[in-house]
Amino acid sequence: MSFLRGVSSVVLAAAMAVGGTGCIKKALLDGQIKGTRDGSAAVNTLHDWETARTVAQAGIGQLEGMHLLAPQNTDALFLLTRAWAGLSFGFIEDDFEVAYEAGKDLDAAYHQRRTRAGFDRAIFYGVELLSHTADGFEDARRNADTIRSWLVSNFTEVEQAEDLLWVGFAWIGRVSAAKDDAALVGELYVGVEIIKRSIELDERVQHGTGHTILGAYHARTAQAELDDSKKHFDRALEINEGKLLSTKLNYATRYYCAKRDKANHDKLLHEVLAAEDPLPEARLPNVISKRRARRYLGHKIWQENCGFGS
Structure with a gap:
């Protein structure tokens, strides 16, 4: 295994002499x-979407290998949850949008299935990650009250907020990619409750992303809870000072779309495009937001559900 290269034969011989090779390998x-988890934040500083896509795709294989060798390692489970959720949203879903906008129905359907499968895999690892803190997830997900009770009883540490954020993000992302699946849509509340618990523990994780997710959720239709949506978006903007551009992107395409307010919809998307490099540690997420803002402004197909001018 490559991570053992360079270890001196003297050290290995000594380890073998005391019968501790298994422990040494596990520790390494x-x-x-x-170290991979600690250094993974560097990817978010990348400025080039194509390069980031290649890095993300290559990195998945390494993480899968790490998990195979250390199936109980919670850092590996977290990294896989986040990586599959991020790859599915940032890149595979982008393939779907490109095909959908071009009217390539077969390609769009294919990439939609890929997006759902990616979120499925993120959820698989995410649920396994949560099981290292508490058993009983499958029983708890019966309804909103039971999942809420389970989360509040078992997840009480600030450090757990990020785990919950990515599991909830993946759960909601899968529903978004499979809106025709009534069974999945019917379990949207699971992801919502997970995100709610995340922001209760630490609302500032990922620059207030939990509030952005809930803002989008509460604006899922024009008949949804738009006042709650606005509160969450405004709180996210307070936390990240508008520097995490996904907040403005979703504020425009969710809330102002549901409100049929084209002026503010376009205003926020233009603000996204005009931003230079407001948050270097989240440069890649901002690149993705700019890419989508340009797309959503440039083709009327993305505004059909907004009812602008009707």
Whole structure:
């Protein structure tokens, strides 16, 4: 295994002499996985979408290998949850949007299935991650009250907020990619409750992303809870000072779309495009937001559900 290269034969011989090779290997592997998690934030500073896509796709394979070697390592489970959720949203879903806008129905359907499958995999690892804190997820997901009770009883540490954020993000993302699946849509509340618990523990994780997600959720239709949507979007903007552009992107395409307010919809999207480099540590998420803002302004197909001018 590559992570053992360079270890001196003297050290290995000594380890074998005391019968501790298994512990040494595990310690080395756990250390590598922790280092990978600690260093993974660097990817978010990338400025080029194409390069980031290549990095994300290549990185998935490495993370899967780490998990195979250390199936109980929670850092690996977290990284896989986040990586599959991020890849599905940032890149695979982008393939769907390109095909959909071009009217390539077969390609769009294919990439939609890929998006759902990516979120499925993120959820698989995410649920496994949560199980290292508490058993009983399958029983708890019966309804909103039971999942809420389970989350509040078992997830009480600030450090758990980020785990919950990515699991909830993946759950809601899968529903978005499979809107025709009534069973999945009927379990949207699971992802919503997970995100709610995340922001209760630490609302500032990922620059207030939990509030942005709930803002989008509460504006899912024109008949939804638009006052709640606005409160969450405004709180996210307070936290990130408008520097995390996904907040403005979703504020425009969710809330102002539902309100049929084209002026503010376009205004926020133009603000996204005009932003230079407001948050270097979230440069890649902002690149993705700019890419989508340009797309949503440039083709009327993305505004059909907004009812502008009707």
